[in-house]
Amino acid sequence: MRVLITxxxxxxxxxxxxxxVARGSxxxxxxxxxxxxxxxxxxxxxxxxxxxxxxxxxxxxSVETDVADPTAPAALxxxxxxxxxxxxxxxxxxxxxxxxxxLAVNLHGLLALLEALRLRGKAPRLVxxxxxxxxxxxxxxxxxDGVPLTPQTSYGTQxxxxxxLVDDYAxxxxxxGRCLRLPIVMTRHAGAHAPxxxxxxxxxxxxxxxxxxxxLLGRDVVCPLAxxxxxxxxxxxxxxxxxxxxxxxPAAAFGHTRAMNLPSLSLTLAELADAxxxxxxxxxxxxxxxxxxxxxxxxxAVDQWPKRFESARASRAxxxxxxxxxxxxxxxxxxxxxxxx
Numbered sequence: 001m002r003v004l005i006t007x008x009x010x011x012x013x014x015x016x017x018x019x020x021v022a023r024g025s026x027x028x029x030x031x032x033x034x035x036x037x038x039x040x041x042x043x044x045x046x047x048x049x050x051x052x053x054x055x056x057x058x059x060x061x062s063v064e065t066d067v068a069d070p071t072a073p074a075a076l077x078x079x080x081x082x083x084x085x086x087x088x089x090x091x092x093x094x095x096x097x098x099x100x101x102x103l104a105v106n107l108h109g110l111l112a113l114l115e116a117l118r119l120r121g122k123a124p125r126l127v128x129x130x131x132x133x134x135x136x137x138x139x140x141x142x143x144x145d146g147v148p149l150t151p152q153t154s155y156g157t158q159x160x161x162x163x164x165l166v167d168d169y170a171x172x173x174x175x176x177g178r179c180l181r182l183p184i185v186m187t188r189h190a191g192a193h194a195p196x197x198x199x200x201x202x203x204x205x206x207x208x209x210x211x212x213x214x215x216l217l218g219r220d221v222v223c224p225l226a227x228x229x230x231x232x233x234x235x236x237x238x239x240x241x242x243x244x245x246x247x248x249x250p251a252a253a254f255g256h257t258r259a260m261n262l263p264s265l266s267l268t269l270a271e272l273a274d275a276x277x278x279x280x281x282x283x284x285x286x287x288x289x290x291x292x293x294x295x296x297x298x299x300x301a302v303d304q305w306p307k308r309f310e311s312a313r314a315s316r317a318x319x320x321x322x323x324x325x326x327x328x329x330x331x332x333x334x335x336x337x338x339x340x341x
């Protein structure tokens with residue numbers, strides 16, 4: 001099998017690549033697990049290839065390309081692919097402040113990729129990462145798979161359109177598409193790549209992830225959200241497992257739509273901060289100080305998103321949420337073992 005990941009230098013992209021290399025196989029067109037023979041990693045800067053285990057038969061290829069470039073799909077699809085994970089995206093704040101870039105990456109980039117796949121005629125499995133931002137406005141207490149999409153941000157609108165495109169291309173048989181709506185994910189590297197202490201993070205997910213990552217490094221954090229802000233959250237570990245599980249599901253598991261929510265943990269930011277403090281205390285290290293300084297653009301965006309995120313389809317497939325804030329912190333520490341060093 002030949003597998004393509006776009007956005008492969010990102011937090012989820014690098015972790016998905018590592019997971020696929022470790023796993024060595026995916027369910028293929030036959031409906032049975034088939035060995036991965038080549039993994040193509042694409043991003044605006046050439047992705048770093050994960051280490052291959054001894055005896056691995058996977059060939060790794062790293063490609064520097066911008067999905068906003070209309071010619072990018074041709075460079076990536078010089079050969080047929082069996083599976084595609086389009087993870088490249090601009091996030092909420094950037095999509096609001098740079099509308100053209102958000103449109104180019106989140107919508108035009110996806111459409112160009114879908115069109116290139118249609119013209120090749122192979123109909124690969126494609127796992128599109130949508131978002132809880134595709135919902136918005138007045139919402140029920142629990143947001144399930146069937147709640148109508150009424151996004152209130154450009155990013156959410158682009159993700160909602162992306163879902164419809166994947167549905168339509170799947171209906172025609174151009175791709176075997178499936179969409180996983182992600183909650184807020186702990187998605188930011190801490191440490192050397194983080195901004196100076198006290199700097200407000202430029203993304204919503206970065207601002208929330210800093211409550212875990214930066215504080216466990218002893219860095220003080222200013223959060224642009226209120227401590228009682230309730231979110232639907234998942235660890236990166238849980239998201240990567242779910243992306244692979246959704247890829248491997250048969251098309252019949254989706255029904256009239258190819259989209260499902262990722263079951264997620266509902267918690268407040270204060271609860272997340274407390275879990276970080278407990279982890280630091282257990283390791284005998286200093287936890288960074290926590291200061292709450294709500295910013296309207298962040299608070300407004302998050303307040304419109306689902307607070308409780310569930311999926312009957314995902315639950316039937318055995319996909320589950322993190323059990324607690326402590327489990328999310330523990331998953332972060334497994335991925336960043338030096339955080340409490």
